[in-house]
Amino acid sequence: MKVDNSGKPITPSGVKPGTTRLPAKADATETSGKPRTDNVELTSTSLRMQALEGALNKQPTVDSARVAEIRQAISEGRFKINADVIADKLVASVKELLAKRED
Template sequence: MITMKIDNSYKPTTTGLSSKPSAPQTAIATPAQDAVSLSQVAGSLNAGANQPPVNTARIQEIKQAISEGRFKINPEAIADRLIESTRDLLGRDGKHQV
């Protein structure tokens, strides 16, 4: 969970309409005091950002097997894993059961 505090320091100015021109006003800059804090999960996600998310050696093996015609596709295993993955995703949020 990421929490963020937003500071409402903006105060709009209103100027009345008058027939007399007024002197130009100067804006005074005030430093904003915004704060952001990250949860423990966000920190752990950031820590894993330095590692590659995939096995590049395995990808090269598969590419070579495809180019040589040795790669076999198992549609039943793919379907089973897709169904299992869907069940896991739907079961996690507690809203649906397959």
């Protein structure tokens, strides 16, 4: 690859030779004299989603009472593990993940 050392400046398209910057776009305040304002309207569905999100954020991520109950059952030897149920749920989970991947 050869480097061009001709000394000519490279000008982007749309720029007149001799200028050093692209022309600035006019700001909305320059043309109308008033500051530009933006309006946002939230639908009732969006407001409902925000309320639900706030309610979910207040919920604990772990049910401490259930964890304590299971811990107690394990320590007393009452907790039974059903390997067939666990295997079935794992297979169903993998099928669901593969189905989402195909979409």
